[in-house]
Amino acid sequence: MFKKVLIANRGEIAVRIVRTCKEMGIKTVGVFSDADKESLHVKYADEAVNIGKPLSKKSYLRQDHIIQAAKETGAEAIHPGYGFLSENASFAEACESSGLVFIGPSAKSIAIAGNKSEARKTLIDLGVQVIPGGEGIISSKEEAMNLAERLGYPVIIKASGGGGGRGMRIINDPSALADGLTIASGEARTAFGNPDVYLEKYIEKPRHIEIQILGDNHGNYVYLGERECSIQKRYQKLIEEAPSPFVDESLRKKMGETAISVARAISYTNAGTMEFLVDAQKNVYFMEVNSRIQVEHPVTEMITGVDLVRQQILIAGGGRLELEQDNVRRDGWAIECRINAEDPEDNFMPSPGIIDNLILPGGPGVRVDTHIYENYEVPSFYDSLICKLIVWGKDRGRAISRMQRALSEFRVNGIKVTVPFHKRVFQDRDFIQGNIDTHFLERFGNGL
Amino acid sequence: MEQLKEGQIMSPRTYKVTAPLTGTFYRAPSPEERPFVEIGQRINAGDVVCIIESMKVFTELRADQGGVVKNILVEDEDAVMRNQEIIEIEVA
Known part of the structure; x- marks a missing residue:
């Protein structure tokens, strides 16, 4: 197993990856821009390297700076997190040619997943249902x-x-x-x-449902059930849950097996997510492969008990999956709220600034993945995601009650956050009854 | 994208475009393209004069009144604070 891993990311996901590395006895190297000197992942990592100026293209997107940092610190592998270089085939290739292990799928699989028209062709050849149409420009x-x-x-x-x-x-x-x-x-x-x-x-009342898969380099694959991600604003997910209130055991099996057949067809290994649109009649249309750990991965972890980052590291190190399809368990219900530094009262305007009077939720069944703390300055240079609030409950109703309780505990001053928006969604009758689709927020009213 | 018309009257003849939020100042729509405005350029009311990026959201700033660009007070890709003065425009 690796002795030292470099994390080529920032924010909550960098903290998340450091945590699993620590539990596995692996040393960590954080990287940071000039704007992130005080960021939590820098404090938590065993060592940290400054990789450039605040703008992402001058730091977190600089492949050369990151590979040099890995070389200088003696890291053996790089975890890319999500965003930034995580789905960049040339970065995966650059790692490989520098003798570093990229913790993710092969450069080739990333390239196939990223090329929508080629991926679509592969899917059609496999007999996987995709959204019909879309092949070419309309000329008449x-x-x-x-x-x-x-x-x-x-x-x-x-x-x-x-x-x-x-x-x-x-x-x-x-x-x-x-x-x-x-x-x-x-x-x-x-x-x-x-x-x-x-x-x-046109798919009417579509739900966005995705399947988490894991595959090792020995031909073993598992699917870890679905995540329902229909609550979106301008294609950005805001609330995710697992399982989906819409998916029964037979649909789950069908989607899971489809996901694995696609992964096998493109020799996809490590963690991946297969995204589907599901219509009201439960017709399933394959959308795309996400070749990275997803923001919303914790809801799967909460109901399966599987640490997905641990599996990613084990697989990249050449190990075998620690589980088989028959012993993937599913227990209870998990929901995640993405808390963003945005003002829900002002058209979700970005709200960078200094965190003041922070009180984070806690108690039974609550998980908080965040990099913010008292007096931390949320920079304007990066994504507005500042905290993922995740709850677990025995069933969906109890998970919702728990999220309502956890949201009521969340206090922060200095910046605007989307907590008031989440509070309203969790009081909505349609949401509580599970009547959701990707147009849910359009119906939800003005200012939201 | 919302049209923001942030402007501060400095004297009867000039005003300054200010940043509506903390972010990064861009003079051009993309690195390969020409700047929206140059010093000395004549502009009309409603013309886009720059972009402020904050948390991956791009906000175009537009001129409140037509005139001539007198001065650009920050460098391309500089961080700007909310309400910071960015571009000085002399009203024609």
Whole structure:
């Protein structure tokens, strides 16, 4: 096993990885930018190296600085966390060619997962259901008519140049298609400087459900059940839970086995997440492979008792998985709230600044993954995620009550945080009853 | 993106565009592109003059009134504080 691991990340995930390394008796090297000298991961790591100026492109994205830090400190492996260089195939390759172990999938698997059109082809060849359509740019109205007929209404027009709802139109019947194309294309041109649009089958009331998998280098794979991540704002997940209130044992098995067949097909090892859209009739459409540890991994850990970061490190070290599919247990319900430094009363405006009067929740069944502490300054240079509040309960109802209780304990001054938003969601009848889909927050009301 | 029209009247003839929030100042939409404005350039009310990035959110700042860019008070990619003066504009 490794004696020393460098963590090429910051914030709560760097702290999270240090914790598991400590429990495994592995020394840790933290890296930090000029803006992160006082960050908690720097205090917790056995040693820490300054890798540059505050802007990510001058520090946390500098592959050369990070590899040099690993060399200088004698680290044998690099854990990339999420974001930054975690899904960068060239970084995984650079680690390998420098004699360092990249704790994640191979550079080749990362590249396949990252190339959406190639990944889609692989999936179709495997017979995995993907969202129908989306193959090419629409060049004429006749072509669009024929394609929409083939996909079946409703269809959705999407912009090639970008997302976020612009250049997007849901079309319920053929009479609306021609005008829809003109409007969407115009919007796309204004928003992205590119008028190209494509057609996809529109999935009604979709839920975002993903499967956590692990695979070692000896051909062993397991799936650790699903996470429900439908509560999203502009495609950013805000609340995640495991299991999903919508998934029964047969759907879980079907999705899990699909996930593993995809992983095998692309020789994917280490931890990974297969994302699906599931419609109201429980049709499952494969979306994409996330080749990293996910922000929301703790909800899976809470119900399975598996430390996913530990498994990542063991696998990267050449070890075998510590569990088999038959002994993956699932106990109770876990929910995570992403607490962001944003003002929910002001359109979720970023709110960097100095933390004051901090009181974090605790007590039975509560897990807090954070890097903030009293007098810590939340910098403006990075993501607004400052804390993950995770609870476990015997069932969904008790997990919700526990989250309500934990949210009521959360106190912070100096910056605005999204706790008031979470409090409102956890009082919402539809949320409590599990009636959620990816459009939940659009219906939730203004200012949210 | 929300349009922010932060402006502070300095004298009857000039005003300064200020940062609406703490973040990083960018003169151009991307490193490969030309700056939104140069000193001496004539601009119209509503023109984008710079971008402030805070926590991965990009906010375009627009000129309140038309005029001529008199001075750019911070360097590209510098950190700026909320309410910090960034660009001085002489009203035409």
